[in-house]
Amino acid sequence: MESNKHNVAESLTTGVDGIQLRLDHQGHLHAPDHRVLQWLGLHGRQGATDSLSLLLTQAGLRADTLTRTEQLVSRQRDFSIDWPLRLAPGDWRHLHCQAERLNNDAGQYDGLRLRICDLTAFREEQAFAQMQSLIIALLSSGASTQHILQLLSEEIERLTVDLLASILLLDDDQRHVLHAAAPSLPPGYVQAINGSEIGPRAGACGTAAWRREQVICHDIASDPLWRDYAPLALSNGLKACWSTPILDVNQRVLGTFALYAREPASPSRFHQRMLTTITQLAAMALQREWRNVQLQKLEQAIEHSPIGFVLFNAEQRIEYVNASLLQLFGYTQKELLGATWEVLHGEHAQSEALVELWQDMQRRGRAENEITAIDRGGGEFPAQMLLCRITDHSLQAPGFLAIYQSLRERKAAEQALHEAAYHDKVTQLPNRALLYDRLSMQIAVCRRNQQFGALMLIDLDEFKRINDTHGHSLGDAYLRALAERLQEMLREEDTLARLGGDEFAVLLAQIGEDADAATAHALQVAEKLRTRLSEPVELRGKHIQQSASIGLTILPKGMESPEDLLREADTAVFGAKEKGRDTIVVFEREMHTRVSERFELEQDLRYGLEQQQFQVYLQPQVDHQGTIRGAEALLRWQHPQRGLVSPIQFIPVAEQSGLIVPIGEWVLQQTLSVMRQCEAAGKPLRFAVNVSPRQFRQADFVDSVKRALQDSAADALHLTLELTEGLLIDDPQSTREKMAELADLGVHFSIDDFGTGYSSLSYLKRLPLRELKIDKSFVQDAPNDPSDAAIVETILAIAQHLHLTVIAEGVENDEQADFLRQRHCFLMQGYRFGRPIPAADFVEQWLASANP
Ligand SMILES: Nc1nc2c(ncn2[C@@H]2O[C@@H]3COP(=O)(O)O[C@H]4[C@@H](O)[C@H](n5cnc6c(=O)[nH]c(N)nc65)O[C@@H]4COP(=O)(O)O[C@H]3[C@H]2O)c(=O)[nH]1
Known part of the structure; x- marks a missing residue:
C-alpha cells in the first residue's frame, strides 16, 4: 500500500x-x-x-x-x-x-x-493567429477573392483534419447559392447544390442564408431541414453540417461557411470559434471585392467624366487628376502631381471668389463658386468650381477634392445667343433691339443730366441696286465696309446700329445742353457721315458708290418714347428722300402728316393690286400721216375713294416700296394679252410698256419677261420696253447684258424721256437700242422756245447718227406736229392723235379701223 x-x-x-x-x-x-x-x-x-x-x-x-x-x-x-x-x-x-x-x-x-x-489551447491560438495573418496578408496583397476563399477552406480542413469545409455565395438575386470553395467535398455534391435555392428548409447552408443565422445539423439523416437534401448528402458520405451566414456590415447575406462531418457530430467550442472567425474573414474578403468593384467603377467614372477632378492631399498638393482636367488645363499628369493649386489659378488664387470658396469649404465642408482658371498657356477661362473636404473615419481632413467644369462653352453659347438677339448678323453691329435698349437708357440719362442727344437714321439710296446687280455677298461686304467707316467716325459712347437692309442708326449721346446746340452738333456729325458714306468703296475690284439720306431727331424734346423717336427719325429720312436723296433732314412735326399720307397710299396700293383696281390704258403712237403704228401702255388706278389716281402720284411710291415689281409684271402681262389678241386677229401692233428702274434691276427681270411672252404666246417682235435714261447710266454692264438677252428675242428698247438724263453717246452706241423718245417738256415748247428746239434737233441728229428711230411724246397740237415733221421726226404720241383709253376700247377701235 x-x-x-x-x-x-x-x-x-x-x-x-x-x-x-x-x-x-x-x-x-x-x-x-x-x-x-x-x-x-x-x-x-x-x-x-x-x-x-x-x-x-x-x-x-x-x-x-x-x-x-x-x-x-x-x-x-x-x-x-x-x-x-x-x-x-x-x-x-x-x-x-x-x-x-x-x-x-x-x-x-x-x-x-x-x-x-x-498544448491544445496553445495550438488553437497559434492556428487562428496564423490563419488571420495569412488572410490579411492575402487581402492586402490583392489576391483574388476566389483564391482567398479557397485558401481559407484548405486551411480549416488542415486544422480540423477530418472536417470538410464549404463556402457558398449568394447570387445577385439573393435567392440562390453558388459554389465558391470546397476543397474536399465530393465534386458531385458540389455540383448538385450549386445554384440551389435558399429557403426555410434548404439544408444547413440554404437555411442559414434564409434565416441569416447559424444552423447546426448534428445528424443530417434525421434533421427535418435536410428533408430534400439528405439523400444527396448521405450518399456522398456527409452526415453532419454546421453552417454560418457570411454577413456584410449592413447585415446583408453574402454567402455561407459550412463544416461537414462524415459522422453525426456537434461542433466543439473550437469549431464554433472557427465558424465565427472564418465567416468574418470571408466577409472581409468579399466586401473587399465588392468595394474594389465599386471603387473601380467609381474610378472609371471619374476618369472618363467630362468634368475635371483633382485630389489634393493634406498639404494641399495635387495627388490625383483625371483625364478631363489634363485636357481642360493642357498639362500632363507629371506636371501637375505634387503641385499646389496656384498652378491652376495663377494670380487668381488669391481672388475674392477663390478665397471665399476656400473659407466656405473650411466652414461647411463643401463650397461651390464661379472662378477664373488659367490653363498651361496662360489663357484664362471661367469655370464652375466645387471644393469638397475629404474626411476619413477619424473625421480629420486628409485632403480635399476640387471639381472643375469649364464654362467656356456655356459662356460662349450665352454670348452667341446674346449676340444673335442683340446684334446684326452681317455687320455685327447692335440691332434694333439693342438700339432700343440704349435709346431708352440715353433718354433717361439725358433727362437726368439735362443734356440732349440725337438719333439719326441713315438710309442708303438705292442699296437694293447693289444687291440686285452684284449679288448679296458683295452687298453684305459693302454694308460691312460702310459700318466700319461709320464706326471710325463716332465716339465710344455713341451707338451705331443696323436696323435692316439698307438702314443704319446712330445714337449720339449727350451732345449739347440745349436743343439748338445739340441739333447743330448732330448736323455736323451727320454731314461728316454723309460725305464719308458717299465716297466710293473698292470691293473685289469694283468701285461702289452710294449716297445716303439721313433723318435726324433730337432727344429728349418732351416725353417721347424710343418708338416715337425712331418714328421721327424715319419720317425725317422720308423727308430727305423726297428732297432728292443724298441729304440730311432734321425732324419737324409737320413731316408727320406727309409721311403718314404716303404710308396710307402705299397700303392702298398694296390692297389695290389685290383687289384689281388697276387698269391698263393704251395711247396710240402714229406716223407722219396719222396712221397708228403702235401704242403705249399706261397704268391707271381706279381707287374707290380717291377716284382715278395719276401714275405720277403713285408710281414713285410703288417704286420705293418695291410694289412696282408685281405691278409692272401685271402691266406687261395685260399688254401682251392685248398684243396677242391683235396678232390673232391678223392686225398685229407694236406695244410699248414702261419698265421702272427697280423692276429692271431685279435679278430675274429677263426671265420674267420671257415667261410673260411664253405665257401669252405673243410675238416678242411687237414688244417695246421703255427704259429711263438714268437706268442706263447706273449700271451699264448689267443693263447691257439684260437688254442684249431680250433684244436677241426681238424685243425693242426705247429710251423714255430722252434728253432729261446725261447719256454718253459712245455708250448709247453699244446698247441694243431701237428708239429714242423725246420728252414732252421739250416737244411742247419747241416751236416757240429756241433752246428746246435746239434740244429736239440735237436728239434727232443723235438718233440719225446712231440709226435709231425717234418718237416724240406729248404732241398736243398741229404746230408741234408740224415742227417735228419738218425735222423728219415722223413718229408721234400725244393728245393731238389720241388720249390714253382703256385697253379693251383701244383694241376694239383698232380692230375695227381701216388701218392695215
Ligand atoms: N400733257 C400731256 N401729257 C401727255 C400727252 N400725251 C400723253 N401724255 C402723258 O404723258 C405720259 C407719258 O408717259 P411716260 O412719259 O412714260 O410717263 C409715265 C410713266 O413714266 C409712268 N407710268 C405710267 N404707266 C406706267 C407703267 O405701267 N409702268 C411704269 N413703270 N411707269 C408708268 O407714269 C408716267 C405718267 O403717266 P401718265 O400720267 O399716263 O402720262 C403719260 C401720258 O398720259 C399730251 O399730249 N400732253
Whole structure:
C-alpha cells in the first residue's frame, strides 16, 4: 500500500508544465493519475493502466505515432513527441510528451520520466493567429477573392483534419447559392447544390442564408431541414453540417461557411470559434471585392467624366487628376502631381471668389463658386468650381477634392445667343433691339443730366441696286465696309446700329445742353457721315458708290418714347428722300402728316393690286400721216375713294416700296394679252410698256419677261420696253447684258424721256437700242422756245447718227406736229392723235379701223 502510494507519488507529479508519468526500466508504467486518464479521454474506463502503449492505443493515438513512441522509449534516452488525440470528428487534443532518462545510483538505466503537457489551447491560438495573418496578408496583397476563399477552406480542413469545409455565395438575386470553395467535398455534391435555392428548409447552408443565422445539423439523416437534401448528402458520405451566414456590415447575406462531418457530430467550442472567425474573414474578403468593384467603377467614372477632378492631399498638393482636367488645363499628369493649386489659378488664387470658396469649404465642408482658371498657356477661362473636404473615419481632413467644369462653352453659347438677339448678323453691329435698349437708357440719362442727344437714321439710296446687280455677298461686304467707316467716325459712347437692309442708326449721346446746340452738333456729325458714306468703296475690284439720306431727331424734346423717336427719325429720312436723296433732314412735326399720307397710299396700293383696281390704258403712237403704228401702255388706278389716281402720284411710291415689281409684271402681262389678241386677229401692233428702274434691276427681270411672252404666246417682235435714261447710266454692264438677252428675242428698247438724263453717246452706241423718245417738256415748247428746239434737233441728229428711230411724246397740237415733221421726226404720241383709253376700247377701235 505504502509502495503503491509511493509509486503514485513518483509516477505522476503534476507541475506547472504538465503531468508527469514514470516508466520503470522494464517499460512498466506506474499507475497514472485520473487527470491523465481524463486528458486521454479514458476517464472512468476499465483497462490495463500499466502499459504506456496500451494506454495510448485506448486513447486513439494513431498507430504510426504509437510505433514511433515505442521506438523512442526503447532507445532509453531523452526524447520528445506530439500525441494528437482525436476526441470527436474534427476535435483534437494536442498532447506533448517530453521524456527524460533516469539512472540508478550505479548510473544504469532506470526508466523514463515523461512530462506531458496539453498544448491544445496553445495550438488553437497559434492556428487562428496564423490563419488571420495569412488572410490579411492575402487581402492586402490583392489576391483574388476566389483564391482567398479557397485558401481559407484548405486551411480549416488542415486544422480540423477530418472536417470538410464549404463556402457558398449568394447570387445577385439573393435567392440562390453558388459554389465558391470546397476543397474536399465530393465534386458531385458540389455540383448538385450549386445554384440551389435558399429557403426555410434548404439544408444547413440554404437555411442559414434564409434565416441569416447559424444552423447546426448534428445528424443530417434525421434533421427535418435536410428533408430534400439528405439523400444527396448521405450518399456522398456527409452526415453532419454546421453552417454560418457570411454577413456584410449592413447585415446583408453574402454567402455561407459550412463544416461537414462524415459522422453525426456537434461542433466543439473550437469549431464554433472557427465558424465565427472564418465567416468574418470571408466577409472581409468579399466586401473587399465588392468595394474594389465599386471603387473601380467609381474610378472609371471619374476618369472618363467630362468634368475635371483633382485630389489634393493634406498639404494641399495635387495627388490625383483625371483625364478631363489634363485636357481642360493642357498639362500632363507629371506636371501637375505634387503641385499646389496656384498652378491652376495663377494670380487668381488669391481672388475674392477663390478665397471665399476656400473659407466656405473650411466652414461647411463643401463650397461651390464661379472662378477664373488659367490653363498651361496662360489663357484664362471661367469655370464652375466645387471644393469638397475629404474626411476619413477619424473625421480629420486628409485632403480635399476640387471639381472643375469649364464654362467656356456655356459662356460662349450665352454670348452667341446674346449676340444673335442683340446684334446684326452681317455687320455685327447692335440691332434694333439693342438700339432700343440704349435709346431708352440715353433718354433717361439725358433727362437726368439735362443734356440732349440725337438719333439719326441713315438710309442708303438705292442699296437694293447693289444687291440686285452684284449679288448679296458683295452687298453684305459693302454694308460691312460702310459700318466700319461709320464706326471710325463716332465716339465710344455713341451707338451705331443696323436696323435692316439698307438702314443704319446712330445714337449720339449727350451732345449739347440745349436743343439748338445739340441739333447743330448732330448736323455736323451727320454731314461728316454723309460725305464719308458717299465716297466710293473698292470691293473685289469694283468701285461702289452710294449716297445716303439721313433723318435726324433730337432727344429728349418732351416725353417721347424710343418708338416715337425712331418714328421721327424715319419720317425725317422720308423727308430727305423726297428732297432728292443724298441729304440730311432734321425732324419737324409737320413731316408727320406727309409721311403718314404716303404710308396710307402705299397700303392702298398694296390692297389695290389685290383687289384689281388697276387698269391698263393704251395711247396710240402714229406716223407722219396719222396712221397708228403702235401704242403705249399706261397704268391707271381706279381707287374707290380717291377716284382715278395719276401714275405720277403713285408710281414713285410703288417704286420705293418695291410694289412696282408685281405691278409692272401685271402691266406687261395685260399688254401682251392685248398684243396677242391683235396678232390673232391678223392686225398685229407694236406695244410699248414702261419698265421702272427697280423692276429692271431685279435679278430675274429677263426671265420674267420671257415667261410673260411664253405665257401669252405673243410675238416678242411687237414688244417695246421703255427704259429711263438714268437706268442706263447706273449700271451699264448689267443693263447691257439684260437688254442684249431680250433684244436677241426681238424685243425693242426705247429710251423714255430722252434728253432729261446725261447719256454718253459712245455708250448709247453699244446698247441694243431701237428708239429714242423725246420728252414732252421739250416737244411742247419747241416751236416757240429756241433752246428746246435746239434740244429736239440735237436728239434727232443723235438718233440719225446712231440709226435709231425717234418718237416724240406729248404732241398736243398741229404746230408741234408740224415742227417735228419738218425735222423728219415722223413718229408721234400725244393728245393731238389720241388720249390714253382703256385697253379693251383701244383694241376694239383698232380692230375695227381701216388701218392695215
Ligand atoms: N400733257 C400731256 N401729257 C401727255 C400727252 N400725251 C400723253 N401724255 C402723258 O404723258 C405720259 C407719258 O408717259 P411716260 O412719259 O412714260 O410717263 C409715265 C410713266 O413714266 C409712268 N407710268 C405710267 N404707266 C406706267 C407703267 O405701267 N409702268 C411704269 N413703270 N411707269 C408708268 O407714269 C408716267 C405718267 O403717266 P401718265 O400720267 O399716263 O402720262 C403719260 C401720258 O398720259 C399730251 O399730249 N400732253
